[in-house]
Amino acid sequence: MENNNEKADARTNRKDFLKKSLFTGSLLAAGAAGLNNLTSCQNKSGKKVKVLTPQGQVVEVDESELGNPESCCAATPAEARKGIPGKKFVMVIDLSRCKHALKCQDACQRYHHLSGMNVWLKVFKMHDGENMAPYWMPKPCLHCDKPPCVKVCPVNATYKRDDGIVLVDNERCIGCRFCMAACPYSTRSFNWEEPQYLHETRGSTYSPETGFPQKKGTVEKCDFCPDLLKQGKLPHCVTACPNGVFYMGDLNEDSVSNGAETVRFSQLIKDKGGYRLNEILGTEPSVYYLPPVNRLFPFEDPETGAAKMEKVN
Amino acid sequence: MEENKIQLREADAINLLHQYNQDTLPKRFGLIGKAWTGLLLIVFLTGVFFYTTQLRNGLIITGMRDFVFWGIYISNFVFFVAISLVGSLITAILYLLKIPWRAPLTRIAEIIAVSAIIFAGLIIIVDMGRPDRMMNMVQYGRIQSPIIWDVMVVTTYMTLSILLLYFPLLPSIAFCRDHMKGIPKWQHRMYKFLALGWKNTSQQYNLVKKAITILSVMIIPVALCIHTVTSWLFASTYRPGWDSTNFGAYFVSGAFLVGSGGVVVGMYLLRRFNAGYDKYLTNDHFDKMGKLLALLAMIYAYFSINEYLIPAYKMKGEEAHHLNELFTGYYAPMFWSVQFFGMILPIVVLLFKRGRKPRTMFIMAILVIVCAWFKRYLIVIPTMSFLPVQEIPEAWKHYTPTLPEWAITGGSLAGALLIITFFVRYFPIISVWEVAEEKGISHDVIYKHLHEGNEK
Numbered sequence: 001m002e003n004n005n006e007k008a009d010a011r012t013n014r015k016d017f018l019k020k021s022l023f024t025g026s027l028l029a030a031g032a033a034g035l036n037n038l039t040s041c042q043n044k045s046g047k048k049v050k051v052l053t054p055q056g057q058v059v060e061v062d063e064s065e066l067g068n069p070e071s072c073c074a075a076t077p078a079e080a081r082k083g084i085p086g087k088k089f090v091m092v093i094d095l096s097r098c099k100h101a102l103k104c105q106d107a108c109q110r111y112h113h114l115s116g117m118n119v120w121l122k123v124f125k126m127h128d129g130e131n132m133a134p135y136w137m138p139k140p141c142l143h144c145d146k147p148p149c150v151k152v153c154p155v156n157a158t159y160k161r162d163d164g165i166v167l168v169d170n171e172r173c174i175g176c177r178f179c180m181a182a183c184p185y186s187t188r189s190f191n192w193e194e195p196q197y198l199h200e201t202r203g204s205t206y207s208p209e210t211g212f213p214q215k216k217g218t219v220e221k222c223d224f225c226p227d228l229l230k231q232g233k234l235p236h237c238v239t240a241c242p243n244g245v246f247y248m249g250d251l252n253e254d255s256v257s258n259g260a261e262t263v264r265f266s267q268l269i270k271d272k273g274g275y276r277l278n279e280i281l282g283t284e285p286s287v288y289y290l291p292p293v294n295r296l297f298p299f300e301d302p303e304t305g306a307a308k309m310e311k312v313n
Numbered sequence: 314m315e316e317n318k319i320q321l322r323e324a325d326a327i328n329l330l331h332q333y334n335q336d337t338l339p340k341r342f343g344l345i346g347k348a349w350t351g352l353l354l355i356v357f358l359t360g361v362f363f364y365t366t367q368l369r370n371g372l373i374i375t376g377m378r379d380f381v382f383w384g385i386y387i388s389n390f391v392f393f394v395a396i397s398l399v400g401s402l403i404t405a406i407l408y409l410l411k412i413p414w415r416a417p418l419t420r421i422a423e424i425i426a427v428s429a430i431i432f433a434g435l436i437i438i439v440d441m442g443r444p445d446r447m448m449n450m451v452q453y454g455r456i457q458s459p460i461i462w463d464v465m466v467v468t469t470y471m472t473l474s475i476l477l478l479y480f481p482l483l484p485s486i487a488f489c490r491d492h493m494k495g496i497p498k499w500q501h502r503m504y505k506f507l508a509l510g511w512k513n514t515s516q517q518y519n520l521v522k523k524a525i526t527i528l529s530v531m532i533i534p535v536a537l538c539i540h541t542v543t544s545w546l547f548a549s550t551y552r553p554g555w556d557s558t559n560f561g562a563y564f565v566s567g568a569f570l571v572g573s574g575g576v577v578v579g580m581y582l583l584r585r586f587n588a589g590y591d592k593y594l595t596n597d598h599f600d601k602m603g604k605l606l607a608l609l610a611m612i613y614a615y616f617s618i619n620e621y622l623i624p625a626y627k628m629k630g631e632e633a634h635h636l637n638e639l640f641t642g643y644y645a646p647m648f649w650s651v652q653f654f655g656m657i658l659p660i661v662v663l664l665f666k667r668g669r670k671p672r673t674m675f676i677m678a679i680l681v682i683v684c685a686w687f688k689r690y691l692i693v694i695p696t697m698s699f700l701p702v703q704e705i706p707e708a709w710k711h712y713t714p715t716l717p718e719w720a721i722t723g724g725s726l727a728g729a730l731l732i733i734t735f736f737v738r739y740f741p742i743i744s745v746w747e748v749a750e751e752k753g754i755s756h757d758v759i760y761k762h763l764h765e766g767n768e769k
Contacts, residue, residue, distance in 0.1 A: 117378075117705070117709075122703070124704065151457055152457075152458050153458055154454060154455060154458040154460035154461050154464075155446075155449040155454065157453075172449055172453060173442070174441055174443050174444075174446045174450065175372075175441050176440070176441055176442070176460060177442065178546070180379070180382045181382070181383065181547075181550045181555075182550045184551040184552075188379075190379055190442065191371070191442075192372050192378065217371055217372065217441075218442060218443060
């Protein structure tokens with residue numbers, strides 16, 4: 001394990017050296033190291049780590065300063081519009097690893113305190129044709145580069161940030177639901193009534209970066225967890241998935257991580273034949289899919305499973 | 314000898330004009346009129362009541378959910394915008410084309426336009442999740458959004474329509490001011506205020522006519538815009554059934570049809586409940602409107618064929634899913650009834666001279682209007698239902714409007730009818746001076762006549 005880390009460090013150092021003059025090169029190295037460290041850090045104070053500040057600079061800080069959710073609060077609606085400079089977030093979803101565990105969905109619902117029927121991350125059973133193999137497909141918001149939802153919003157309540165993340169400002173939304181009509185991926189949900197929270201809602205300052213607390217009469221959707229990304233952490237769905245289905249990363253650094261491994265984004269897409277949903281629409285999503293080949297798990301439908309059980313009984 | 318003849322003509326003209334004006338003075342409602350107004354008030358207030366519950370509880374009281382997120386509020390909005398287009402057709406297009414028989418119909422068309430566009434604006438606010446943030450559209454308005462275009466053209470159209478109703482109304486209000494006896498004081502004051510000191514001078518008439526011409530030229534592109542932009546609210550999305558380049562023309566052609574239907578219903582009811590109106594709204598007018606209605610229905614049929622049959626020829630993917638639901642699926646009974654009763658049957662009936670009798674026309678026009686309402690339901694809702702979808706409760710996949718939703722929608726329709734009803738109660742619905750002008754009675758005669766009336 002340590003050997004591997006050393007190798008990786010040596011590799012990144014070599015790259016760093018080679019591309020020292022290139023800003024993107026240094027970003028790549030720092031990003032890879034940073035992501036590795038951040039995702040595995042657990043109260044090991046005293047150790048210095050490299051992190052990327054929101055301004056895009058690499059700084060060394062004590063590890064104990066990281067990972068405290070209270071230390072980094074979500075931005076106000078005005079601040080949330082800016083985005084993290086120098087970043088362009090991408091997600092890769094490896095369909096060959098998904099077995100419909102729904103841990104991603106549970107984590108998303110829990111950490112975003114989603115109430116009611118609103119589900120941000122859905123996992124669909126895909127069965128494209130009679131003679132096609134069925135598979136599971138998690139679908140978050142695709143955070144399109146040319147988002148149709150942003151185009152139609154009459155009040156700029158939904159917007160795309162410099163880092164590619166599409167957010168909704170629930171303090172500005174007028175609830176016309178035109179964005180829901182425009183989204184070709186049916187990603188958005190609406191708060192038809194006053195949200196009812198089952199648990200105590202700690203801290204009630206609203207931030208578009210968490211979408212919490214939800215507001216009656218406004219639209220909401222998956223936000224890529226920018227409050228976590230800002231701290232160099234991975235979104236909840238990525239860390240919650242037991243099979244490493246989700247990779248999150250930065251297109252500028254060309255690296256994505258699923259928590260267990262950090263890989264080159266372009267290589268991953270090239271090797272595994274990555275694609276995006278409905279490319280024909282020209283929306284240019286930031287979420288890429290790897291096709292369900294060489295699957296880790298056989299496809300099991302809970303419905304047919306239940307049906308079998310009934311037959312046995 | 315020759316002088317005598319002219320004198321006679323002038324005397325005839327004055328008599329005729331006096332009779333016209335007396336005929337068309339607004340009268341007190343009888344029992345039916347009162348019952349009608351009362352009914353409308355009850356329906357309207359019920360809608361207002363349910364809207365207050367919606368304000369309290371949110372849109373949860375409607376049948377809309379994430380999957381079918383637009384419902385009858387939106388289809389009703391499209392209906393209102395559609396029917397309001399007739400103002401521009403009868404008052405502007407036919408006016409500029411110098412069609413003589415349009416004179417007694419202008420005010421009917423224009424009050425339909427004004428009331429419908431007012432309630433189009435109101436019902437769209439009802440659909441908003443956060444009506445309290447309406448001013449965000451001014452503060453943060455983005456010109457890229459078709460909704461902002463719609464807000465701009467609808468308010469412009471509303472303004473132009475109100476002016477186009479008001480300017481030709483000035484001489485009529487002045488007549489009410491000068492000649493209506495035994496009316497409450499407030500009513501007289503209202504006429505006095507609204508008449509803006511109208512004196513029936515030639516100069517004033519010329520100014521009004523100039524204003525009408527300018528407004529008529531202006532309102533035609535705006536009218537085309539309101540319904541085209543309304544169609545773009547749908548056509549600018551990627552959804553099957555909405556993603557159509559034909560939508561603007563399809564909407565506008567349907568709008569002229571339903572609006573003309575509205576005018577025919579207005580003509581019939583006015584004639585039915587006002588003795589003497591058959592002098593102004595003659596069988597010939599019904600015949601002409603019948604021909605117009607048939608022509609508009611045929612144009613609508615043309616765009617409908619473009620809208621449905623060409624995608625049906627290809628039957629591509631999700632589009633096929635949508636079309637199958639319309640043609641043979643869940644919505645088939647409604648779809649084919651609407652096509653048949655709202656378009657094909659009127660074309661067939663109105664092509665025959667016997668079909669253009671007032672009563673038959675009235676029935677055809679009612680069919681056209683009712684079918685047009687449901688047609689808009691079919692344009693808005695099926696596109697969102699029946700697409701393959703998972704991970705949502707079964708109840709969300711189908712949309713059924715709830716009781717409060719029907720009540721609010723019904724209230725908006727009753728509200729628009731109330732505006733028309735109150736207008737008919739307090740203002741002359743026939744534009745006498747325009748009718749007189751069509752009959753060849755000059756302004757000088759009108760002027761003389763009215764001044765004699767004043768001296769008496």
